Amino acid sequence: MTITSERPELSSLAQQYADEGFVLVKGLLSKEEAAYYRQRSHDLLAQLNRNDDPTWKSAMGLSDGATRLQHLHDAQFYDAEFAKLLVDPRFTDVAAAVMGVDNVQLHHTKLFVKPPENGSPFPLHQDHPFFPHKYHRVGAAIFHFDDAPEEKGCVRVIPGSHKDGPREHSPEGSFHLLEPSFDAATPQPAEAGDVLFFTYLTVHGSGVNTSNEPRTTWLIQYRDPADPPTVKTHDHSLGQGMMLRGVDPTGRSAV
Template sequence: MTDEEREAYERDGAAVLKGILPIEWVEYMREAVTRLLAHPDPSSQNYAAEGEARFFAQAFPWLLDDAFKAFALYGPLKDIAKQIWPDTTRVNLFYDQVFAKEPGAGTPTPWHQDLPFLPLDGEQILRIWVPLDRVTAESGAVHYLKGSHRWGVVYHPIGFKDIPEITSAYVDSPYTDQPDFEADYDKYEWLIGEVEPGDAVLHHPKTVHGSRGNTTNNFRRAVTVVYTGDKAAWNPHPANMFKNKDLTGHVEMPDLEPGGSIECDLFPRVWPEITVPAGVA
């Protein structure tokens, strides 16, 4: 990362890193996502309405396919996290996720923050969004509300689809209702993440973000990875992502000490102690 990119992340709560990933990794992950889309796991989601082009999502793909495991645990993204938190003594994988908007997928991603979904607390939480296709405003680039990570507020999580399995999970959220960012869109300053394969977008867990639908004839595919530093702590509040069985029903929430470390088999350390098994690229 450059000093300017790091400063942008700290100031705006999101930053685009240009040309930071080897194209070989991008191609490797594009093949993995193609496999996943062709043969989706039963735990995947489709946030689009019946009969519409898919807005596909899959949580914890690293548990399903060794390519995702290689990317999240042994790939180059953890080095970005280390640069964001130069004083951390460790970096852990929290989870990874695939998002794919098929050509013509008009379903938007609702405005939200990541933190209220996560059973985590602390500032050392980072999502890295890696595009596998050229992403434009028309194909569903993510919009990040600049500076919203500094507002000192966490908003009630928003279900990505209005079905009971999702909406009931967040009823008991301890957080405040969020304003209508769509209605007031023009009042704010946004970073629109138009990116190319090889780029990456970082955002803070309190940064408000969302995206429009994909109105093009091209895919908008991305792999995201969430890492934590040593100042992140376990916070199993009553409306976290593990309550949403549509999203995490295939994964059991670990029994960890509130306020303590998240390190466990599900959230492994990726730096500094992990070693690459023989045969893993």
């Protein structure tokens, strides 16, 4: 479901998120802001000279040849401009509204750049197996710093898939879903400045970037601090437990 460029009532966002498991908020950042963060993203990756490629082995079946992907965990610890975006009320108010809570806590962030012509896809999956929580009040926000049409490998989702709860993923350890097929997912093309919010139970993935331009996104995973993890994982992520909105009523902080 796509929201209009003027910021909608948060209750409307929350209802659509509850019904479909995701909501695409148009123009949360201005075009100028998106371009600014796009440049900082590429400068940061060049500065740090990270050569590791996080492409999933299970992604090989979605492409005719080898693909590439650039990424960086915890960009906010390398550039303060990303830290500002983490606590921007335009983001945190929506995150709180769609989860139906007052308090929003950081889990982790990842910066992704899909290079042109062969930017790696992501097979369909839920985020739940990577960091399961007791009450499933965990979500993600994908900030688009440049346009992401279908040919750039935009995100795809299965609307309403969150209602079925956790699903059985591949036993190979790559956590991709054996079904439904990738083509069954609905593309969510986005423009620079748009932000896609979805639950960690929503089935999603993304295609290959076959265009002649990179696709630049920043993923923020967040949670209700009152929702405890059932498995201790991702504890390597810097800043996990940081409050982005409100307070932590548990005093648990990073776990």
